[in-house]
Amino acid sequence: MSFVEHLEVLRGHLFRSALAIAAGAIVFAVYKDFFVKEVLMGPTHASFPTYKALCQVGHAIGVGDAMCMKDIDLRMQSTSVSGQFSMFFTLIFVGGIILAFPYIFWEFWRFIRPALTQKELSKTRGVIFWVSLLFFGGICFGYFVIAPYTVNFFANFQLDENIENRWTITSYIDTLVPLILGTGLAFQLPLVMFFLAKVGVMSPSFLRRNRKYAIVVILILSGIITPPDVISQIICTIPLFLLYEISIWLTVKVEKQKALEEKEEWS
Numbered sequence: 176m177s178f179v180e181h182l183e184v185l186r187g188h189l190f191r192s193a194l195a196i197a198a199g200a201i202v203f204a205v206y207k208d209f210f211v212k213e214v215l216m217g218p219t220h221a222s223f224p225t226y227k228a229l230c231q232v233g234h235a236i237g238v239g240d241a242m243c244m245k246d247i248d249l250r251m252q253s254t255s256v257s258g259q260f261s262m263f264f265t266l267i268f269v270g271g272i273i274l275a276f277p278y279i280f281w282e283f284w285r286f287i288r289p290a291l292t293q294k295e296l297s298k299t300r301g302v303i304f305w306v307s308l309l310f311f312g313g314i315c316f317g318y319f320v321i322a323p324y325t326v327n328f329f330a331n332f333q334l335d336e337n338i339e340n341r342w343t344i345t346s347y348i349d350t351l352v353p354l355i356l357g358t359g360l361a362f363q364l365p366l367v368m369f370f371l372a373k374v375g376v377m378s379p380s381f382l383r384r385n386r387k388y389a390i391v392v393i394l395i396l397s398g399i400i401t402p403p404d405v406i407s408q409i410i411c412t413i414p415l416f417l418l419y420e421i422s423i424w425l426t427v428k429v430e431k432q433k434a435l436e437e438k439e440e441w442s
Contacts, residue, residue: 188282195278200271207263210270215351218318218326219249225323249330251344262344269352273314273359277307306366313362317355321411325354361396361415368422372429379426382419389419 203210217223253259272279281303288296329350330340371377382389397411 185286188286192275192279192282195275195282196268196271198271199274200267202274203267203270207267210266215266215348218323218351219330223323225319249340249342251342251347253344258343258345262348265348269356273356276310277303280306302366306363309362309366310359313359314355316362316414317358321354321358322351324410325350362418364418365421365425369425369429372426377426379423379430382423382426386419390416393419
């Protein structure tokens with residue numbers, strides 16, 4: 176196809192993706208009360224699953240209620256006339272993207288799939304499943320692990336007892352959404368490395384050789400997306416480092432497969 180024909184095909188994929196996002200946004204809008212009170216504001220309540228799990232661990236190890244979390248004494252505020260109204264559209268748009276992510280990636284895959292050979296396609300079976308699984312796994316990790324630590328830390332941090340923490344809803348959303356979506360995208364690291372190894376750009380020796388630099392980058396990234404306390408940074412660092420090690424394992428498999436194929440071609 177010509178360049179213009181490719182653009183026409185791409186426009187069709189983008190249009191269908193936009194419809195999927197709109198459908199997801201409608202679901203979010205219909206169940207707005209649940210998503211706002213239970214999901215969005217969840218990390219501010221003592222009944223949040225992460226806090227309940229910590230409380231149960233505290234009782235199990237014999238420290239009583241020391242690890243239990245009380246409701247955070249926060250009153251959100253909106254400081255502009257249309258603040259809550261515009262935030263509503265931001266929330267349903269982001270929610271629509273999250274709900275429609277598997278379909279959006281499927282449309283993207285349909286666009287690039289014709290450029291792949293039959294042999295390449297046979298090695299990419301299940302890619303939509305694995306990309307979606309890692310994305311939602313990252314979303315869950317960001318929401319249930321990083322978000323509650325972040326919210327609780329900043330809610331209880333005070334320079335002086337006379338200074339009251341009173342957040343705007345915009346500030347709260349602007350903190351949580353990039354954090355959670357960023358974690359979902361960060362969990363794509365193994366698949367990105369897998370495909371880079373497939374095309375010969377990445378190798379396991381390169382990843383092993385630069386592991387120490389990767390650890391520094393992971394620590395910096397963990398420091399950016401988590402509050403400045405050691406425990407939350409360690410909790411964020413461990414899975415990111417494991418993803419890096421999984422990336423090395425996947426690139427080793429790709430390298431062995433390539434060596435086997437070359438051997439078969441020569442024999």
